[in-house]
Amino acid sequence: MTKILVVEDNPMNMELVVDLLESYGYDSTKAENGEVALEMVKEKAFDLVLLDMQLPKMDGTDVLRIIKDDQQTKDIPVIALTAHSMRGDEEKFLNAGCAGYMSKPIDIHKFKEIIDGYLKQ
Amino acid sequence: MNEKSLPKILIIDDEPYNVSLMEAYLSLDYDTTGVLSGEDALEMIKTDDFDLVILDIMMPGLSGYEVCKILKNDVKTKFIPVIMATALFEKGDQIRSIEAGADDFLSKPVDQIELKTRVRSLIKVKRLSDNLISERDQAQRYLDIAGVIMVVIDPDQKVSLINRRGCEVLGRSEEEVVGKNWFEVSLPISEQQQTKDVFDNLMSGNGSEYEYNENQIVIKNGDLRVISWQNRIINDDHGNITGVLSSGEDVTEERCAKKELEHSNELKDLFIDILRHDMLNTAGVVKGFTEVLLKRVTDDPQLEMLRTIKRNNIKMIGLIQNAARFAKLESIDHLQLQSINLCPILNEVVDSFSKELDKKQMNIEMIGGDSCQAMVDPVIEEVFFNFISNAIKYGPEKSTIRIEGVDSDDKWVISVCDQGEGISGADKSLIFERFIRVNKTNIKGTGLGLAIVKRIMDLHEGEFGVKDNPEGKGSVFWVSVKKA
Known part of the structure; x- marks a missing residue:
């Protein structure tokens, strides 16, 4: 089963994403902040990480950098979840090592398509 | 005599x-x-x-x-x-x-x-x-005529002269001030010693000749006033320091007004922040769950309700985004204009509406060349976005929207013509004014789109307007921008 880690501090956003992922038959794991996320990627082999870029304490960009600097985790594709207010920052995230980005609010019609696209890569 | x-x-x-x-x-x-x-x-x-x-x-x-x-x-x-x-x-x-x-x-x-x-x-x-x-x-x-406070302080810190305005501000008579220690008469106790030290330093010839400072004084009834001072050392013919002449202006009201303004600006920023982050995110979550439900629910009446929720939710997201955008544009006072070809921008905007156009089976007719090089900021895209979005919203099904770029001396006039109901004469001048609705409750809201257009065009120092479609029903929304 495809394993996806969702890093998101807003519980409602989290629920929506997890609900969607499970309805498509993925195995999803929740991490409500960066520290938890970094522990989890070490414990389990994830096929994909959905990473909210605006996190409390440790920011999304920091989490991304640590994942990409670590030999053990650097090959996991990371998709940045970006807020409306971050329009224009997407390029920065791609340069920092994101496989792609998805802007919030999430368009559920394209959600599966996008996820599957990154999983194939 | x-x-x-x-x-x-x-x-x-x-x-x-x-x-x-x-x-x-x-x-x-x-x-x-x-x-x-x-x-x-x-x-x-x-x-x-x-x-x-x-x-x-x-x-x-x-x-x-x-x-x-x-x-x-x-x-x-x-x-x-x-x-x-x-x-x-x-x-x-x-x-x-x-x-x-x-x-x-x-x-x-x-x-x-x-x-x-x-x-x-x-x-x-x-x-x-x-x-x-x-x-x-x-x-x-x-x-005495002078609108500023004039006070002369001798080297012993005593007042040797004060004018009428000075007495007025202090709320004291000349007799209550002249001959008294100025700092003890006018300053809050906590600040007296420090100011006396600065004054003595000045009297002993240290410090600059001119001094500007602002401080609070205590007036007779105990209130505090903020005074902006300009001080000048007085010398006698031999160059000895004989005192200080200070002219002061009561700037209490200005300082208060400034503080209030800063506070209301902070409040505004806070609201924008709440809009852009908290509200938008929450509305987005509603949208997501509504769409999930729309995929799962099969019961027709429930589906209908969910569609209504979705429609209103989308409207709400649009409003929040527009309000945040409008507030952001309001806080900008200058754009760095560059030479940009408007045609690709127009094409992109039209493409972004392909789904909506298909839904209402509307046509877009583009007239004019494929090069309209103009001095604009990329934000101009939002002007076209709003015009075309309105034209789709208010135009009837199967109608045509005509987008035209006309060469007018040193300007390009870009217009979007719909075949909708049109806008009445009186409303034509009001339709771009968002703030009028703030005061007049009977004006029907059209959202913030046109207010955003007005703001962007003002920042471009360009013109804009709406007129009746000369070839029948509907309106022509137009803007003009300088050629590059």
């Missing part, structure tokens, strides 16, 4: 003959008045301004000494020169005369030349002293 009229002399002697004689000697050059007693003299002086008094010492009733003392002790008359006249001038008389305040002596019988010489020189002195007093009064008047 009026320069043109004759100087006025009051002659007092209990001997009528003496009065007549002196009047005879002086009346050619002076306006003389004679009285026969000290009491009469004091009455006269109350009602008339004299420039000189000639006073006999030995008189029944009030003596010359007594009259002189009274005159010299009265602020109103103390500057009138007094000549004491007596038949017997002994050393004791002279001392008593000086003690009484007399300015000169004259022995009787009066010698005409001596009289005229003494009178002339004392009148000259009086004239100079009058000029001095009037100059001083004039200077004081200027200080």
Whole structure:
């Protein structure tokens, strides 16, 4: 089963994403902040990480950098979840090592398509 | 003393003959008045301004000494020169005369030349002293007229002068301030010592010659006022520091207004932040769950309700995004314009609406060349986005939207023409004004789209407007921008 880690501090956003992922038959794991996320990627082999870029304490960009600097985790594709207010920052995230980005609010019609696209890569 | 009229002399002697004689000697050059007693003299002086008094010492009733003392002790008359006249001038008389305040002596019988010489020189002195007093009064008047506080502080920190405005602000009379320690009179106790130290440092010649500062003063009723000061050290002819002249302006209201403005700006920023982050995210979550439900629910009436929720939710997201965008545009006051071809932008915007256009089976007709190079900011895209979005929203199904770029001298006029219901004459000028709706509740809202258009065009210093479709139903929304 495809394993996806969702890093998101807003519980409602989290629920929506997890609900969607499970309805498509993925195995999803929740991490409500960066520290938890970094522990989890070490414990389990994830096929994909959905990473909210605006996190409390440790920011999304920091989490991304640590994942990409670590030999053990650097090959996991990371998709940045970006807020409306971050329009224009997407390029920065791609340069920092994101496989792609998805802007919030999430368009559920394209959600599966996008996820599957990154999983194939 | 009026320069043109004759100087006025009051002659007092209990001997009528003496009065007549002196009047005879002086009346050619002076306006003389004679009285026969000290009491009469004091009455006269109350009602008339004299420039000189000639006073006999030995008189029944009030003596010359007594009259002189009274005159010299009265602020109103103390500057009138007094000549004491007596038949017997002994050393004791002279001392008593000086003690009484007399300015000169004259022995009787009066010698005409001596009289005229003494009178002339004392009148000259009086004239100079009058000029001095009037100059001083004039200077004081200027200080009093001044709308700023003027205060002179001597090296001992005492106030040697304060003008009317200064007294007004402090709520104190001149007497309550002059001669008192300025810092103790005007500053909150907690700040007195520090300010005194700065002042002493200034007095000892350290620190710059000009000093600007702003501080709070305590006025009589205990209130605090913020004063903006400009201070200047006063030096005497030898370069010694003799004090500080400070002019101060009461800026309490300005400072308060500034604080309030800052507060309301902070509040505005906070609301924008809430809009862009918290509200938008929450509305997005509603959207997500609604869409999930729309995929799962099969019951028709429930589906219909979910569609209504979705429609309103999308509208709400649009409003929040527009409000945030509008607020952001309001906070910008300058755009860095660059040469951009408008045609690809228009094409992209049209493409982004392909789904909506298909849904209403509407056509887009693009007229004009494929190069409209203009001086714009990329934000201009939102103008076209709003125009085309409105045209789709208000145009009927299967109608055509015409987008046109027209070459007009040094400008490009870009217009979007729909076949909707059109906009009535009166509303044409109001439709771009978001703020009018804030005050007038009866104007139907059209969202923020056109207010955003207006703001963007104002920032471009470009023109914009709406007119009726000349070829039938509908409106033409247009903007003009400078060619590159």
